Amino acid sequence: MSNEKLTDEIALQKKLDRIKHTFIILSGKGGVGKSTVAVNLALSLSLKGLRTGILDVDIHGPSVPKLLGLMGTRAGVANEEIVPIEVFGQIKVISMGLLLAGNEQAVIWRGPMKANVIREFIQHVAWGDLDCLVVDCPPGTGDEPLSVAQLLGARSSAIIVTTPQQIATIDVEKCITFCRQVGLPIAGIVENMSGYVCPHCGKEVNIFSSGGGEKLAKDYGIPFLGSIPLDPDIVKSGDEEKPYMYFYAGTKTAQRFEEIVNKLTYPEKHEPDAAGKDAESKLPVDSPSGDKGKEVSMKFAVPTNQGKLCAHFGHCEAFALIDTDGEGRIVNEAYVTPPPHEPGLLPPWLSQQGVNCIIAGGMGSRAQQLFAEQGVRVVTGAQGEDPREVVEQYLKGTLQTGANTCDH
Numbered sequence: 001m002s003n004e005k006l007t008d009e010i011a012l013q014k015k016l017d018r019i020k021h022t023f024i025i026l027s028g029k030g031g032v033g034k035s036t037v038a039v040n041l042a043l044s045l046s047l048k049g050l051r052t053g054i055l056d057v058d059i060h061g062p063s064v065p066k067l068l069g070l071m072g073t074r075a076g077v078a079n080e081e082i083v084p085i086e087v088f089g090q091i092k093v094i095s096m097g098l099l100l101a102g103n104e105q106a107v108i109w110r111g112p113m114k115a116n117v118i119r120e121f122i123q124h125v126a127w128g129d130l131d132c133l134v135v136d137c138p139p140g141t142g143d144e145p146l147s148v149a150q151l152l153g154a155r156s157s158a159i160i161v162t163t164p165q166q167i168a169t170i171d172v173e174k175c176i177t178f179c180r181q182v183g184l185p186i187a188g189i190v191e192n193m194s195g196y197v198c199p200h201c202g203k204e205v206n207i208f209s210s211g212g213g214e215k216l217a218k219d220y221g222i223p224f225l226g227s228i229p230l231d232p233d234i235v236k237s238g239d240e241e242k243p244y245m246y247f248y249a250g251t252k253t254a255q256r257f258e259e260i261v262n263k264l265t266y267p268e269k270h271e272p273d274a275a276g277k278d279a280e281s282k283l284p285v286d287s288p289s290g291d292k293g294k295e296v297s298m299k300f301a302v303p304t305n306q307g308k309l310c311a312h313f314g315h316c317e318a319f320a321l322i323d324t325d326g327e328g329r330i331v332n333e334a335y336v337t338p339p340p341h342e343p344g345l346l347p348p349w350l351s352q353q354g355v356n357c358i359i360a361g362g363m364g365s366r367a368q369q370l371f372a373e374q375g376v377r378v379v380t381g382a383q384g385e386d387p388r389e390v391v392e393q394y395l396k397g398t399l400q401t402g403a404n405t406c407d408h
């Protein structure tokens with residue numbers, strides 16, 4: 001190996017050493033919602049407190065920038081490295097769509113050039129320390145997934161996205177065979193567009209036969225991670241460039257994404273131990289009963305009037321600030337009076353209090369957007385009275401949510 005190549009290898013290895021785990025998102029065919037799943041799983045991981053990156057290696061049709069509301073944004077360069085765009089203060093993004101001068105520009109690259117650009121995306125991007133990198137691959141098992149698997153192989157696992165119609169096709173089998181051939185562990189299968197959420201009543205109806213993903217996973221001895229319904233709000237969020245996990249937090253579909261993330265194994269949040277070493281990594285195993293990643297502690301804010309959940313977030317008397325530990329137990333509860341009502345003030349103020357999730361009866365869309373920018377999760381339409389019970393129900397997944405009671 002020439003000196004230059006060796007230096008290059010060392011530089012790449014140094015970058016890889018700072019990324020604890022990579023989830024490679026694959027699908028047999030296009031249009032199954034692979035990018036949608038990739039982006040929302042990445043958001044869900046980052047909302048759990050994990051330092052998360054998303055790398056869109058779909059060179060010909062990058063869709064991640066649109067899903068994250070980054071159309072027209074361009075990544076900069078500092079110290080001879082590409083600086084990823086940071087959205088919501090906690091998730092780093094790189095995509096061909098953030099590097100090209102115009103979105104309409106077509107990229108005509110052949111296999112070896114694609115391999116080089118994917119290498120560049122790791123080696124020459126200032127990712128810093130990441131707990132998780134989510135890689136959105138183009139559909140199929142071509143050059144890009146192969147390069148990604150070869151480059152990131154050791155600390156990565158694949159998530160295969162499919163739909164009820166695709167399950168019985170050869171394309172899904174090809175994905176599984178591909179992973180096995182390149183020695184890439186399979187974190188599991190996600191069945192997307194499974195069942196339909198009625199926009200009027202919110203009820204889920206199975207249009208196509210369901211359960212196929214689970215059966216397929218069983219047949220191949222790989223984990224089934226869960227299913228995401230066909231939800232009109234997912235299309236709307238994509239069209240409006242509003243990341244689903246932020247703008248539709250607390251919905252049943254958002255909970256499905258969270259459930260999938262809870263089934264994944266990933267390294268714990270970066271917290272050096274007493275000896276200064278990183279917490280031990282739990283690498284994914286190709287087994288449904290693999291160890292679950294640990295939850296992280298949270299600080300919730302619930303707007304209240306006379307100690308009870310109040311519908312009008314912007315005009316509440318006090319916020320109940322409720323801390324939970326890594327096991328989801330409430331460890332502290334305090335009431336704080338907010339500053340005088342002024343548009344746009346509460347989201348940064350609550351973020352300064354260390355709040356990472358707000359559970360409200362209602363909230364205007366501007367405030368929701370401001371919270372999203374602060375990286376604070378928003379749950380609207382919460383029902384109930386006692387803020388403590390509301391948080392407990394949210395953690396148990398039993399919180400009743402209805403319409404956003406104050407959408408102005």
Ligand code: ADP
Nearest residue numbers: 030031032033034035036229230231234235238
């Ligand atoms: P892929 O990356 O597989 O090509 P996309 O993530 O770009 O697919 O999704 C294709 C289209 O399907 C988009 O319009 C997206 O909003 C929509 N979509 C994806 N998942 C869902 C879902 N669960 N419910 C409704 N629409 C969805």
